Amino acid sequence: MIGLLTLIHYLLIIYIWLIVARALLSWVNPDPYNQLVRWLCRLTDPFLFWIRRTIHMPRSGLDFSPIIALLLLTFIDIFVLKTTHDLSMGTDVAVVKNFIFTFATVLQSILDIYLVIVIIAAVISWVNPDPYNPIVRGIYAVTEPVLSRIRRGLPIPLPGIDFSPLILIGIIFAIKSFVVKTLL
Secondary structure (H helix, E strand, O other): OHHHHHHHHHHHHHHHHHHHHHHHHHHHOOOOOOHHHHHHHHHHHHHHHHHHHHOOOOOOOOOOHHHHHHHHHHHHHHHHHHHHHHHHOOOOOOHHHHHHHHHHHHHHHHHHHHHHHHHHHHHHHHOOOOOOOHHHHHHHHHHHHHHHHHHHHOOOOOOOOOOHHHHHHHHHHHHHHHHHHHHO
16 A cells, blocks of 8 residues: 555656646747657646636636646645555554645645745836736736735725735735644
């Protein structure tokens, strides 16, 4: 049983790296007739297409399916690692405990990624970015729904100063401090 879980762990790590390589290659527009590129697409496209069909994502120039795939595979990998550790220590496997630990770890990763995106959106708002740039559109598509809700909740908006990113960063830190640490 431990050997099978270890094999699953290593296969998940290899597949995670294949998805990372696929995402990085999509940024540089490689030759579509290259055998390595075709092999990589053949291995990763079914899972990425399934994610695109299953999960509603914001319409922008960015493809968020590799990020979701990495988070999902990381969730499965951490769960397998935790279960393998419990089995190797000779203790009973607490599936609910491992699930909650895995959920908290992935939630912390999601909050960290979102925190970086919010900071990038705040920095981008200081300059006059090209609104047709796919990266700018993707960042705004991810952050603007939450930031606009916070702006509506502010009692008195100050002209020229937007405190909504600071409030959202504070909310993210509060969630990480209370919810994630409590689950861990």
